Amino acid sequence: MSAACSVGQAGEDAVLEIIMDELGSASASATAPVKMTLPPGDDAAILELPDDGAPARIVLTTDTMSQDQDFRLSWWSPEDQGLPAGTAVGRKAVAQNLSDLNAMAATPISLLVSLTLPADTPLDWVRGFYRGLTQGLQTVGAEHCIVAGGDLGSGPGISVSITAVGRLGAARAPLRRDGARPGDQLTAAGPLGRAAAGLALLEAGHGCAEEELAALREAQLAPRPALTTGMIAVDAGATAGMDLSDGLLRDAGRLARASGVRVRIEDQALRAQARALRPAAQALNLPETQTLRWAAAGGEDYALLATFPAGAALPEGFHRIGEVIGPAQTGERAEDAGHADGALEVILESAIDELGWDSMRD
Amino acid sequence: MSAACSVGQAGEDAVLEIIMDELGSASASATAPVKMTLPPGDDAAILELPDDGAPARIVLTTDTMSQDQDFRLSWWSPEDQGLPAGTAVGRKAVAQNLSDLNAMAATPISLLVSLTLPADTPLDWVRGFYRGLTQGLQTVGAEHCIVAGGDLGSGPGISVSITAVGRLGAARAPLRRDGARPGDQLTAAGPLGRAAAGLALLEAGHGCAEEELAALREAQLAPRPALTTGMIAVDAGATAGMDLSDGLLRDAGRLARASGVRVRIEDQALRAQARALRPAAQALNLPETQTLRWAAAGGEDYALLATFPAGAALPEGFHRIGEVIGPAQTGERAEDAGHADGALEVILESAIDELGWDSMRD
Numbered sequence: 001m002s003a004a005c006s007v008g009q010a011g012e013d014a015v016l017e018i019i020m021d022e023l024g025s026a027s028a029s030a031t032a033p034v035k036m037t038l039p040p041g042d043d044a045a046i047l048e049l050p051d052d053g054a055p056a057r058i059v060l061t062t063d064t065m066s067q068d069q070d071f072r073l074s075w076w077s078p079e080d081q082g083l084p085a086g087t088a089v090g091r092k093a094v095a096q097n098l099s100d101l102n103a104m105a106a107t108p109i110s111l112l113v114s115l116t117l118p119a120d121t122p123l124d125w126v127r128g129f130y131r132g133l134t135q136g137l138q139t140v141g142a143e144h145c146i147v148a149g150g151d152l153g154s155g156p157g158i159s160v161s162i163t164a165v166g167r168l169g170a171a172r173a174p175l176r177r178d179g180a181r182p183g184d185q186l187t188a189a190g191p192l193g194r195a196a197a198g199l200a201l202l203e204a205g206h207g208c209a210e211e212e213l214a215a216l217r218e219a220q221l222a223p224r225p226a227l228t229t230g231m232i233a234v235d236a237g238a239t240a241g242m243d244l245s246d247g248l249l250r251d252a253g254r255l256a257r258a259s260g261v262r263v264r265i266e267d268q269a270l271r272a273q274a275r276a277l278r279p280a281a282q283a284l285n286l287p288e289t290q291t292l293r294w295a296a297a298g299g300e301d302y303a304l305l306a307t308f309p310a311g312a313a314l315p316e317g318f319h320r321i322g323e324v325i326g327p328a329q330t331g332e333r334a335e336d337a338g339h340a341d342g343a344l345e346v347i348l349e350s351a352i353d354e355l356g357w358d359s360m361r362d
Numbered sequence: 363m364s365a366a367c368s369v370g371q372a373g374e375d376a377v378l379e380i381i382m383d384e385l386g387s388a389s390a391s392a393t394a395p396v397k398m399t400l401p402p403g404d405d406a407a408i409l410e411l412p413d414d415g416a417p418a419r420i421v422l423t424t425d426t427m428s429q430d431q432d433f434r435l436s437w438w439s440p441e442d443q444g445l446p447a448g449t450a451v452g453r454k455a456v457a458q459n460l461s462d463l464n465a466m467a468a469t470p471i472s473l474l475v476s477l478t479l480p481a482d483t484p485l486d487w488v489r490g491f492y493r494g495l496t497q498g499l500q501t502v503g504a505e506h507c508i509v510a511g512g513d514l515g516s517g518p519g520i521s522v523s524i525t526a527v528g529r530l531g532a533a534r535a536p537l538r539r540d541g542a543r544p545g546d547q548l549t550a551a552g553p554l555g556r557a558a559a560g561l562a563l564l565e566a567g568h569g570c571a572e573e574e575l576a577a578l579r580e581a582q583l584a585p586r587p588a589l590t591t592g593m594i595a596v597d598a599g600a601t602a603g604m605d606l607s608d609g610l611l612r613d614a615g616r617l618a619r620a621s622g623v624r625v626r627i628e629d630q631a632l633r634a635q636a637r638a639l640r641p642a643a644q645a646l647n648l649p650e651t652q653t654l655r656w657a658a659a660g661g662e663d664y665a666l667l668a669t670f671p672a673g674a675a676l677p678e679g680f681h682r683i684g685e686v687i688g689p690a691q692t693g694e695r696a697e698d699a700g701h702a703d704g705a706l707e708v709i710l711e712s713a714i715d716e717l718g719w720d721s722m723r724d
Contacts, residue, residue, distance in 0.1 A: 042466065042536075042538055042539050042540075042604070042620075043423060043462045043463075043465040043466050043539070043604055043605045044421045044422055044423035044462050044463060044465070044466045044468065044526075044528065045421070045422045045423070046419055046420070046421050046422075046466065046468075046530060046536055047419065047420050047422065048417050048418070048419045049411075049417065049418040049419070049420065050417075051417050051418070055410050055411065055412075055413050056410070056411040056413070056418035057408055057409065057410050057411070058408070058409050058411065058420060058527075059406045059407070059408050060406055060407045060408075060409065060472070060474055060510055060511060060525070060527065061405060061406035061407070061474075061511060062474040062475075062476045062511060062512060062513050062523070062525055063476065063513045063515075064476040064477075064478050064513055064515050064517075064521070064523055065515075066478055066515055066516065066517035066518075066521075067517075067518075068518070069515060069516050069517055070515070100405045100406050101405075101406060103405040103406070104404065104405050104406045104408065106406065106408075110422070112422055112423075112424040112525055113424075114424045114425065114426040114523050114525075115426075116426050116428055116521060148422055149422060149423060149424060150424060151424050151425045151426055153425075153426050153427075153428055153431060153432070154428065154431050155426075155428035155429075155431055155519060155521060156428075156429075156430070156518045156519050157517060157518050157519075159426070159428075159478060159517060159521055159523075161424070161426055161476050161521075161523035163422070163424055163474055163476075163525040164406075165420075165422065166406065168408060174404075174408055176404055177404050177405070178404075242404070242405055243405045258404075
């Protein structure tokens, strides 16, 4: 069958064969933390959780990425020798889902992958996607995470729906988002705004020949979330934490709301993050305020937002970005920059008005 | 906020609120077989599996339904007082996924729901969908199955991706599809072709005033798979089994291939199934052979296909539809009706040439 063949011409069984081929070596891992009771291809996957004497706690998260919404096919032109089409989508899908598990302090054990493909999708795209998936797992150190099953269907655009299954170690508490207390330090593990700057470069069709720019593009196309920061945060006494994937302002607002507090983002900390994004703003002839917007509202960082008690030493890799303050007082006047509904959870010292990303809004 | 408002106008937080409202009572069940460690809304859901002294085995399946592929919005006109838009999609999504768990002899414990919605999707559709989801769980006796999490995103058409999590009881073997042996009886639990006949009625815009026709339409719009037939089959000594959702010919071919055997579908058994579909063929002025096609190749029955040793008494609700024979001999001539690639796993005594459903083919 020709490599240029489409999934519509090849039929479902041929697509399944490609998927099984690509997953073959990845799924055979003998050292996986769970046992797959069945070979893939039955009605459902069965995972046997190891018995460590504590109640088995599984952690589940799901995310869908849609063409032209979460990725564009045009990002990979035929001349682009960097990443074959599909590969980056696979890598991003892994990053997005495993970042959610990390934010609960869980260890990834399995993925389920539901692919919706238009009939004219090249088989090569499917191959590239699964290659990106297994590459993504290896890159973030989750090569023992098994792709346990999935589904194939047709639709008007490519859509990738992934469910990630994790496991919470016997002795470890999950990292919840509702535990932040006034006085806590607000911190992040991982840089902010890089994926958003990379997206701007991609959308402008910038060549990204310079190393700094290529690294920003890479942050968008092949993100590498750290998969241990959640556990590190819990072990270091974090009071709350969550995945930073929809932009600092929006996600900090969610953490604050869940905890019944407000947070203040410090100008100096935000500017330190923004400075690293200057090359992108310069390359695109954008004003420097754009770098602040990327750092404050750019999504897809797959970093970790966490709060620690005042005065606690921060674990390596965590940097302070602000502090937790008490809930808003009635009648209090605050510079609101957080929540689309007008709530006052996030106070931003810097003067920018860009909000976080709302996946639903026109 | 007006009921006619779209998700694009309302924004993600408003949509989430509707979902939480609809799920509120359903998720609060105190008698659920698993404990939800966290309230919904964190980065991921945590399920604590009860410790029954055996290794915890979780069963996972995922399915995506896309607008105009697996359902049409036009099936529900404003005049149709039967089911609010969205409700049937929710019910069908439940049926499809829980039917897969049943086919492994697993008990459903949780669902994860990823919704992709165009910005102009009415909020009422979202409400109807979640209502259909909880109704569907109740209808099939899975009201203790928790909707543990999900994802919301935008896309060109409505797409619903569900992951169902089940649990395999301590003493029970899963119902695999690779255990059929020559001489076994081939059986089905549940009628065949009804959802396909119902789809033909819907697509033709038939009013379905007669009770018989309305019941066929209902089989398409609000399927009610039995959730105990998988366990019953295992307990009665079934050698293999699988979900019947892509049509008898195609699914029987898959079971045969997985088991390394062939199966013969008996003419008399198929005709008995087809007879019940006559009212639909008559209402649509289709030849009677169409009823055989629906019974043999119609999808979405969410019935169970199972094989039992020759001479074994079949459990209640299972009917014989054929038998398992040995693998094809080289040079043997057989009337092939099974596999698009020309394999010879299914021998059909009846003379029809319609094949099962291929979700990928143009």
